[in-house]
Amino acid sequence: MDTSAHTELRTREPRTIEEMALQRLALRKFAPNTGDLLGAQLPCGAWSNRPVTAIPNAYTTGLALIALANNPWAPEVRSAVERGFSWLERTRGREGHWLWQWKFRLFDRQVRFDPNKFGWPWMENTVSWVAPTAIALLAYKAWNRPSERVPSALAMLEDRACAAGGWNAGNGHAFGVDLDPHPDFSAMALCALEAHDAGEFFLVERTARFLGRRLEECGSAYSLAWGVLALQRSSGRRLGTLVESLRRISGRNAATLNTAALALTALALESPAFDLGTRA
Amino acid sequence: MLRCDSYDKAIQVVWDGLKLLSPAVRGKTVLLKPNLVEYSSTAPINTHPTVIAAAVDGLYRLGAAQVTVGEGPGHVRDTELLLEECGLGAALRDVGKATYVDLNNDEVHRVPTTTSLTALAELWLPQSLLAADVVISMPKIKTHHWAGVTLSLKNLFGVVPGSVYGWPKNVLHWQGIDNSIVELAATVPIHYVIADGVVAMEGNGPLHGHARDLGCLVFADDPVAADALCCGLMGIAQESIRHLVLGASLGNPSPTDWLMCGERHEALQQRFRVCPHI
Numbered sequence: 001m002d003t004s005a006h007t008e009l010r011t012r013e014p015r016t017i018e019e020m021a022l023q024r025l026a027l028r029k030f031a032p033n034t035g036d037l038l039g040a041q042l043p044c045g046a047w048s049n050r051p052v053t054a055i056p057n058a059y060t061t062g063l064a065l066i067a068l069a070n071n072p073w074a075p076e077v078r079s080a081v082e083r084g085f086s087w088l089e090r091t092r093g094r095e096g097h098w099l100w101q102w103k104f105r106l107f108d109r110q111v112r113f114d115p116n117k118f119g120w121p122w123m124e125n126t127v128s129w130v131a132p133t134a135i136a137l138l139a140y141k142a143w144n145r146p147s148e149r150v151p152s153a154l155a156m157l158e159d160r161a162c163a164a165g166g167w168n169a170g171n172g173h174a175f176g177v178d179l180d181p182h183p184d185f186s187a188m189a190l191c192a193l194e195a196h197d198a199g200e201f202f203l204v205e206r207t208a209r210f211l212g213r214r215l216e217e218c219g220s221a222y223s224l225a226w227g228v229l230a231l232q233r234s235s236g237r238r239l240g241t242l243v244e245s246l247r248r249i250s251g252r253n254a255a256t257l258n259t260a261a262l263a264l265t266a267l268a269l270e271s272p273a274f275d276l277g278t279r280a
Numbered sequence: 281m282l283r284c285d286s287y288d289k290a291i292q293v294v295w296d297g298l299k300l301l302s303p304a305v306r307g308k309t310v311l312l313k314p315n316l317v318e319y320s321s322t323a324p325i326n327t328h329p330t331v332i333a334a335a336v337d338g339l340y341r342l343g344a345a346q347v348t349v350g351e352g353p354g355h356v357r358d359t360e361l362l363l364e365e366c367g368l369g370a371a372l373r374d375v376g377k378a379t380y381v382d383l384n385n386d387e388v389h390r391v392p393t394t395t396s397l398t399a400l401a402e403l404w405l406p407q408s409l410l411a412a413d414v415v416i417s418m419p420k421i422k423t424h425h426w427a428g429v430t431l432s433l434k435n436l437f438g439v440v441p442g443s444v445y446g447w448p449k450n451v452l453h454w455q456g457i458d459n460s461i462v463e464l465a466a467t468v469p470i471h472y473v474i475a476d477g478v479v480a481m482e483g484n485g486p487l488h489g490h491a492r493d494l495g496c497l498v499f500a501d502d503p504v505a506a507d508a509l510c511c512g513l514m515g516i517a518q519e520s521i522r523h524l525v526l527g528a529s530l531g532n533p534s535p536t537d538w539l540m541c542g543e544r545h546e547a548l549q550q551r552f553r554v555c556p557h558i
Contacts, residue, residue, distance in 0.1 A: 015387070016443055050388055050444050053404050059446070094454070110425070122446025126454055129446065131357075169355045169447050175425050175555060177488045182318075184357055220361040258385065261360075 005266040008254040017047045021063035022263035025070055034071045037064050038080050045083030058091055058120035062135035069142040069279040085145060088136055093118040093128025112173040113160055119153035128156055129170040134188035141195040141277035154198045157189045165206025183214050183223040187230035194233045195277025204234055212238035221249050221257050225264035232273040282542045284478050285495040287330045294334035297499040298342060300541050303472050306343035311412035312336065315420045315435050316351040317486055319365035324479045324491045327420045329371035331476045336378040350408050352383030352438050354448040381408045384442035394466045398455035403467060404444045416472045417503060421510050422481035423489055425555040426457050428521045430486050431507040432473040436464040458523040465503065465530050473506035474499055477513060482552035496548050504531025505538055515551035
């Protein structure tokens with residue numbers, strides 16, 4: 001389906017690899033291309049979100065791998081994908097190291113989480129967070145790539161969920177308080193769990209309910225688009241309303257949306273909405 | 281420091297404060313850096329939109345060439361949603377002349393760090409911050425469960441771009457929060473401070489503390505002095521705040537050396553509860 005979001009997206013020059021990967025995904029049927037993504041890969045195999053910084057980023061690497069899974073095959077793609085996954089395999093949240101597990105278990109206990117369950121950090125030498133873990137998991141699924149990292153990362157997402165369902169950037173409980181979920185992180189984590197047929201039933205249900213309720217009056221295309229991408233599998237109850245809101249907002253404001261929001265909108269308004277855990 | 285017991289009065293009080301402060305903004309580009317963390321309908325987490333909008337308007341009245349409001353929330357990627365829910369989007373539209381820039385997604389440039397407090401030899405910082413002639417930090421006066429307090433210096437965490445460092449900017453935590461605060465403050469000059477203490481926060485800040493009517497706005501041309509003064513207003517000894525001790529040389533922490541105008545701080549001083557984990 002060619003929407004106003006697709007039309008506007010063709011005019012955009014991506015400024016980050018996140019924007020580039022999402023744009024390539026959204027335009028895969030109209031202007032397939034992987035050359036710029038392949039050219040931006042770092043020697044270590046990762047992608048930096050801001051190429052000028054050359055700082056490897058697990059979230060961006062996951063998105064680039066998903067985009068490569070859905071664009072035309074070229075011989076050089078195989079090698080880029082191998083190097084990308086090789087970087088993901090050896091990059092882990094710091095809590096995955098025994099020394100830090102010990103510290104978190106004995107001393108640093110204000111933030112409640114199980115350091116045995118770890119995923120991916122945004123950047124090296126930091127701990128695991130929801131968004132890079134969820135996107136990396138979707139990349140593994142998109143390429144049907146088995147890995148010992150996947151079960152631990154899925155367990156980490158379940159461990160970090162908020163009590164009321166959904167996720168925020170990374171912790172459900174800190175300093176004696178249950179923390180609130182955010183729509184985009186909730187949607188990313190839900191996409192990842194469902195793509196891997198994981199996730200405890202009540203957690204999925206609570207998250208779907210949270211997203212439906214939270215996004216009902218939402219005026220942001222970015223959060224709405226993530227919500228539609230996540231709810232397509234788990235819940236048809238409010239999906240139609242959210243799709244209509246997104247269509248209305250993007251039709252009115254496509255020119256003012258940032259490129260990532262625009263691309264997510266285009267993916268969410270496909271029929272059916274794009275599944276981030278699949279490969280073309 | 282000026283008394284302000286309600287946000288209904290903030291527009292006038294901000295203007296009065298700016299006239300007292302007389303910031304050198306004529307013909308200059310100004311970046312206002314408020315504290316915008318996430319939306320809560322119950323807790324006073326963010327710098328109040330009325331105060332920010334009044335500062336924008338007042339700075340234009342003082343001859344600023346351009347005033348930009350910029351923030352890079354540490355836990356929220358959807359800035360559009362946050363702006364609308366916390367009311368800042370509407371407040372800035374009412375003022376009419378303000379532009380907002382999401383510092384998480386701005387263009388970035390490499391800046392060498394200037395201390396050896398962290399292992400970071402460089403920081404990638406937003407173009408809008410580096411291009412501004414004048415940077416004004418606009419914190420909410422709050423306690424903080426890791427740093428003790430979050431004021432004009434800690435507020436600088438929000439200039440570090442998430443598009444480079446992620447959400448949250450966890451690399452700063454791993455370098456030590458206090459060390460990172462001072463590293464940032466030594467690297468990014470804060471020219472002025474406007475601190476929102478009309479309704480402040482005590483206890484488990486920055487997100488889950490309780491509202492405390494402090495009833496004042498603080499205006500300063502020295503971030504260390506401003507933060508030390510705000511500590512005094514909260515009844516917290518500035519010597520107990522590690523980043524204020526570490527960063528003392530970045531300003532003037534000694535009250536005897538301050539030229540104070542407006543309200544006497546003893547008249548407004550309270551005793552805030554701090555997070556029991558500190």
